[in-house]
Amino acid sequence: MKRHVRDSFFVVGEGVLEFDGRGGTITRQPSTAEELRRFRFSRLGPKGPRTDEETRVALATAVTADVPQPDSADPAVPAGFTYLGQFVDHDLTMDRTESQLGQDVNLDELTQGRSPALDLDSVYGRGPRDKDDQVFYAQDGVKLKVGTTTPVPFPDEGTNVPFEGFDLPRRGGTAGTAADRRLPLIPDARNDENLVVAQTHLAFIRFHNRVVDELALTGLTGERLFRAAKELVVRHYQWMLRTDHLPRIIDPAIVDDVFTNGRRFFEVPGRCRDHSPTMPIEFSVASYRFGHSQVRGAYQWNRVFNSAGPGGIATLFALFTFTGVSGNFDPSSGTPADLDDVNRGPVFTLPSNWIADFRRLYDFTEAERDDLVPPAESGGGNVTKRIDTLLVDPLTQLPAGTFGGRGTQFREIERNLAFRNLTRASMMELATGQQIAELFGVEPLTAEQILVGNGGAVVEGLSEEQKAQLVAATPLWFYILREAEVGNGLMGPVGGRITAEVFHRAMEGSRISIVRSPYWRPTLGPDSSTFRMVDLLLFAFEGKADLLNPLGDPIS
Numbered sequence: 001m002k003r004h005v006r007d008s009f010f011v012v013g014e015g016v017l018e019f020d021g022r023g024g025t026i027t028r029q030p031s032t033a034e035e036l037r038r039f040r041f042s043r044l045g046p047k048g049p050r051t052d053e054e055t056r057v058a059l060a061t062a063v064t065a066d067v068p069q070p071d072s073a074d075p076a077v078p079a080g081f082t083y084l085g086q087f088v089d090h091d092l093t094m095d096r097t098e099s100q101l102g103q104d105v106n107l108d109e110l111t112q113g114r115s116p117a118l119d120l121d122s123v124y125g126r127g128p129r130d131k132d133d134q135v136f137y138a139q140d141g142v143k144l145k146v147g148t149t150t151p152v153p154f155p156d157e158g159t160n161v162p163f164e165g166f167d168l169p170r171r172g173g174t175a176g177t178a179a180d181r182r183l184p185l186i187p188d189a190r191n192d193e194n195l196v197v198a199q200t201h202l203a204f205i206r207f208h209n210r211v212v213d214e215l216a217l218t219g220l221t222g223e224r225l226f227r228a229a230k231e232l233v234v235r236h237y238q239w240m241l242r243t244d245h246l247p248r249i250i251d252p253a254i255v256d257d258v259f260t261n262g263r264r265f266f267e268v269p270g271r272c273r274d275h276s277p278t279m280p281i282e283f284s285v286a287s288y289r290f291g292h293s294q295v296r297g298a299y300q301w302n303r304v305f306n307s308a309g310p311g312g313i314a315t316l317f318a319l320f321t322f323t324g325v326s327g328n329f330d331p332s333s334g335t336p337a338d339l340d341d342v343n344r345g346p347v348f349t350l351p352s353n354w355i356a357d358f359r360r361l362y363d364f365t366e367a368e369r370d371d372l373v374p375p376a377e378s379g380g381g382n383v384t385k386r387i388d389t390l391l392v393d394p395l396t397q398l399p400a401g402t403f404g405g406r407g408t409q410f411r412e413i414e415r416n417l418a419f420r421n422l423t424r425a426s427m428m429e430l431a432t433g434q435q436i437a438e439l440f441g442v443e444p445l446t447a448e449q450i451l452v453g454n455g456g457a458v459v460e461g462l463s464e465e466q467k468a469q470l471v472a473a474t475p476l477w478f479y480i481l482r483e484a485e486v487g488n489g490l491m492g493p494v495g496g497r498i499t500a501e502v503f504h505r506a507m508e509g510s511r512i513s514i515v516r517s518p519y520w521r522p523t524l525g526p527d528s529s530t531f532r533m534v535d536l537l538l539f540a541f542e543g544k545a546d547l548l549n550p551l552g553d554p555i556s
Contacts, residue, residue, distance in 0.1 A: 009041045009281060009428065010040060010041060011041045011042060011043055011281065012040055012041065012042045012278050013042070013043070014027060014043065015027050040115050040116075040276065040277075040278045040279065041278060041279050041280070041281050041284065042267075042278035042279065042280050042281070043280065043281055043282070043431075044265065044266055044280035044281075044282045044283075044431070044436070044439075044498065045282060045431035045435050045436050045439050046431055046435055046439075047429040047430075047431065048429055048430055048431040048432040048435055048473065048476075049429075049432070049473050050426045050427070050429060051422060051425075051426045051469075051473075051475055053423075054466075055462070055466045055469065055470075056419060056422040056423055056426065057413060057419065058459075058461055058462050058463075058466060059418070059422060059457075059459065059462065059466075059470070059475070059478065060413075060416050060418035060419035060422055061461060062389075062457040062458060062459050062461055062462070063389055063390060063391050063418040063457045063478070064390075064391045064392075064393060064395060064396045064416060064417070064418050065390070065393075065457065065458070066393040067390070067458075069385050069386070069388075069390045069392065070385070070386045070388070070455060071383050071384070071385060071386060072294070072383050072384045072385065072386045072387070072489050073386070073489070074488060074489075076383040076384075077248050077249075077294070077383055077384045077489075078361060078362045078363045078381065078382070078383060078384070079196075079294075079296060079299065079360075079361055079381070079382035079383055079384050080196070080200070080358070080361030080362045080533065081245060081248055081249075081294075081384060081533070082196070082291055082294040082295055082296075082384050083194070083196035083197045083200050083361075084200060084245060084533060085245070085249070085288075085290075085291040085294075086194075086197045086291060087122070087191060087197050087200045087201060087204075088118070088241065088245070089288055089291075090122045090188050090190045090191055090197075091117075091118060091119075091120055091121065091122040091123075091188075092116045092117070092118060092279065092288075092502075092506055093116065093279070093284070094117075094121045094122040094187065094188050115276040115277045115278065115279075115509060116277050116278070116279040116502070116505075116506045116509070117277070117506055117509060117510040117511070118234075118237070118238055118241065118503070118506045118507050118510050119234050119510040119511055119512050120204065120230070120233065120234050120237060121187065122186075122187055122188035122190075122191060122201075123144070123186070123187065123201065123204050123205065123208065124136075124144075124187065124208075124230060125187035127226070127230075128141040128142065128226060129141075129223070133187065135185055136169070136185055136186060136187060141222070141223075141226070142212055142222065142225050142226045142229070143208070143209045143212050144205045144208055144209060145169035145185060145205075146164070146165040146166075146167070146168075146169060146202065146205055146206070146209075147165075147166075147167035147168050147169040147170050147184075147185075147349055147350070148162045148163065148164045148165070148166075148167060148349060149162055149163045149166050149167045149349055149350045149351065149352040149354075149355060150162065150329070150347050150348070150349045150350065150351050150352060151352055152351040152352055152353050154304075154310070154311070154353060155304055155310040155311065155353070158551060158552065159304065159351075159352045159353040159551065160352070161352060162352065163352055163355060163550055165206065166202070166350070166352075166355045166550060167202070167349050167350040167355075168184040168185070168186055168191075168192060168198055168201060168202055168205075168324075168350075169184065169185040169186070170182055170183065170184055170185060170324060170348065170349055171183045171184075171185060172348060172349075177342050177343055178328065178342065178343045178344070178345060178348070179324070179328070179342035179343070181348045182324030182325075182328070182329065182348050182349075183324055183325070184198070184324055184325070186201060189325050190325070192323045192324050192325040192326075193320070193323060193325050193326045194319045194320050194323060194326060195318075195319040195320075195322045195323055195350075195354060195356070196299075196319060196356070196361065198323055198350075199355075199356040199358075203358070203536070203537055203540050203541075204233075204237075204536075204540075206540040206541065207233060207536055207539060207540035208229060208230070208233050210539055210540055210542065211229045211232055211233050211524075211539075212225060212226075212229045215228050215229050215232070230512070231512050232523075232524070234510070234512040235512060235514055235517075235520055235522070236522050236524055236525075236531050236536065237536075238507050238510075238512075238513070238514045238515075239514055239520075239522050239531045240531050240532060240533055240535075240536060241503065241507075242255075242259060242503075242507075242514065243530075243531070243532070244531075244532040244533055245533070246499075246500060246503060249290065249387065249490065249491055249496075249499070250490060250491045250495075250496035250499055250500055251487065251490045251491065251492055251493075251496050254491075254492075254493070254496040254497055254500050255496075255500050257500075258497075258500040258501055258503075258504050259500075259504060259515075262504075263501045263504055263505060264440075264497075264501070265439065265440060265497065265501060266280060266498070266501040266502060266505055267505050275509070276509060277505045277506055277508070277509035279502065279506075280498065280502060281428055281430060282430060282431060282436065282476060282498055283498050283499065283502045285421070285424055285425045285428060285430055285476075285477070286421075286425060286430060286475075286476035286477040286480055286495075286498075287476070287477075287480050287491070287494075287495045287498040287499045287502075288499060288502075289421055289477055290387050290480060290481065290484065290491060290495060290499075292391055292395065292417055292418075292421070293385060293386070293387050293388055293389070293390060293391055293481055293484075294384035294385050294386075294387060295316065295384075295385065295391065295392055295395065296316065296382060296384070296385055296392060297315065297316050297392040297393060297394050298313045298314060298315045298316060299313070299314045299316075299319065299360070299382050300313060300314070300360050300374070300378070300379030300380060300381065300382055301313075301314035301319075301354070301356065301357065301360065302353075302354075302355060302356065302357040302360070302549070302551050303357070303378060303549075303551050303552060303553055303554050304353045304354075304551065305318070305353070305354070306360075306378045306379035307378075307379045308377060308378045308379060308554075309378055309379075309554065311353070313379065315394070316392065316394040316395075317336075317394055317397075317399075320339060320399050321333050321339060322350060322351065322354045326339060326399045327339050327399070328341070328342075328344045328345040328347075329345055329347040329348070329349070329350065329351060330344055330345030330346075330347065331351075332345075333345070336397050336398065336399045336415065339399040340399065352551075353551070355550055355551055357374060357548070357549040357551065358537055358541070358548045358549065359372050359373065359374045359381065359545075359548055359549050360374045360379075360380070360381045360382055361381070361382060362381075362533060362534050362537060363381065363534070364534050364537075364538070364548075366532060366534050367526065367532070367534045367535060367538060369534075369538070369543075371545065372545060372548065374549075374553075375553055375554070377554075378553070378554050386484075386485070386489040387481065387484040387485070387489045387490070387491065388453070388454070388455070388456040388457075388481055388482075388484060388485035388489065389453055389456035389457035389478060389481045389482050389485055390456050390457055391417060391418055395416070395417040395418070396415065396416045396417070396418075397415050397416075398415045398416075398417055398420075421477050422475055422477065422478070425475055425476060425477055426475070430475070430476050431476060432473040432474055432475065432476060432479065433445065433474040433475070433476050433478075433479025433480065433482075433483070433494060434472075434473065434474060434479075436476060436479075436494050436498070437493070437494050440493060440494060440497055442493040442494065445474070445479065445482060445483060445486070447471045449482060449486050450470060450471050450474055450479070450482055451467060451470070451471065453482050453485050453486060454485045454486045455485070456481070456482065456485045476494075479494065479495075480494060480495030480498075481495075483495055524536075524539050
C-alpha cells in the first residue's frame, strides 16, 4: 500500500535523499534503473539552513495551539475544497508505474509515470487493459467499480439499509487482517485516509461513470468509449482546477498571469531540457501543504452527525475513523491508538450513517440551486478555516495510518502535523521564504509580519535567539502561511507563484492537457466557459438531492 509520506526523494541533479531515522539526510547516487523507478522531484531554489529540533518543536507548538481560529471569509471557501486539494495532491504525486516494477515497461512510460501530472491516474490507474489495474473496473471494462455501505441501526431505519454506490469499492473477502479486507480498490489508497477525500474520490468515480453513460448514447463502445470518457473527464477536471479551485487559494492575479503569460521560474519553456515535468520539493514539502491550515476540527456532516443531530457534530477524528486506511469503521474507537489496531472492529465497508451530504461541503447556490441548501437548524454547511499559520488542535494527534506509521515505533511529537512538516523541510535543506522571495524578485515579509502576522500563530514561546533565527531564515512552509495570513487568506507572491506554476507545468505535461489545447472549452457545465466543482457534482449525482444527500434531512 502506498505510504502517505515518502522515506526518500529522488531529486533530479542531486540523487536520492534518504532519512536516516536520527534527523539526518543521506544523499546517494543510485543506478539508472533505480532512478527511473522513483518519482521525479527537483529543487526550485537554493538549499537553505536547517532548523534545530528545539525550534521546530516550539514553532509547531505555536502553530497547533488550541486557540480560536478564523474561518475563511471575503468570500468564504466551502470546506470541500480543503479535501479536493488533498485529492489533487495525490493525483499529482500518483506513482503510475508502481504495479509495473519488474515488468516490461518502456523508458518513456516509466519516466512519464514518475512525473507529476493532473490526469486523474489516482482514479484510473493504468487503465482497464492493464492486468493489475483491471480490479478497479466493472465487468464491462469501461466503468469504475463502486462499493456498498453497511447497514447500521443508529439512529433509525433510514440508515439500517445498504446504499449501493455510496462507498469506495473494497477488497472484502475473508483472507488477511481486518485492515486488509477494508482496503479500497482504487489506484491510490491514500484517497481513503479520511472520509472527505474518500467521498470526493467516489464522486469522481461517479462522474466518470455518468460521462460513460452519456457518451454511450453516441454509439461508442469498449476501449473507444473508455478513452473518450477519460479525456472528457480529465479536461473538465483541469478546467475546474484552473478556474474554480486555484483562484480560491491563490491571489487570482497570479493565477491569471501564469495561465495567460506562462511560467517565469519553474521549468520555463525553452530553458527546460526534459519534456517530462518534475515536482519542486518547495511545492511538495511547503507550498502545497497550505491546506493543512484549512482543516476544521469538526464538520456538520449529514442529518445524523451535526451539532443538532442524534450523533453530534462529526469530529475530525471521526473522519479518520470511518475509512479503511487510517481507520477501522468502529465508532467505539476513541484514540489514535485505537485506530492503530489493524484488527479492531467488525465492519468492513462504510456504515450507512456516515454517507456524505455534499450540500454541506459545497455551496450549490453558486449554480443557482437554492433547493440544495442544507437546513440551518441542523448546522448548515461548512467553510474552510482561513489559510494562515494556525492548525486545528486535532492535528497534533494524527492516527499512525495517515503517515504510514502503523506497526512502527515513533515519538509522540511525530503525530504533530506541524512538526512533521517543519522536520521534513529541515532534513531536506529546503530554501527559506526569504531565499525564494529573492529568487522571484519580490519584497520579502517584514520582521513584524513574520513575528506578529495577522491573527495567526503567536510565537512568544520562542526565545529571542529563536525569533531572530525565524526572521532571518523563515522555514518556507511557515513563511507561505504567514504570507497568506497577511494577504486575507490567499497565497501570495511566494506561495501562490510556486503553486500556480507547478499546476500549469503539470497540466502542460499531462497526456491530456487544456494547456496544450488552449481553445478547448467545457461542455458539461452551464455554459462554454464555466465548469466548477459544484457542476462536477451536479453532473455526477444527476442533479438530484436524494443522491447528493441520500440520508435526507431531519424530520421537523
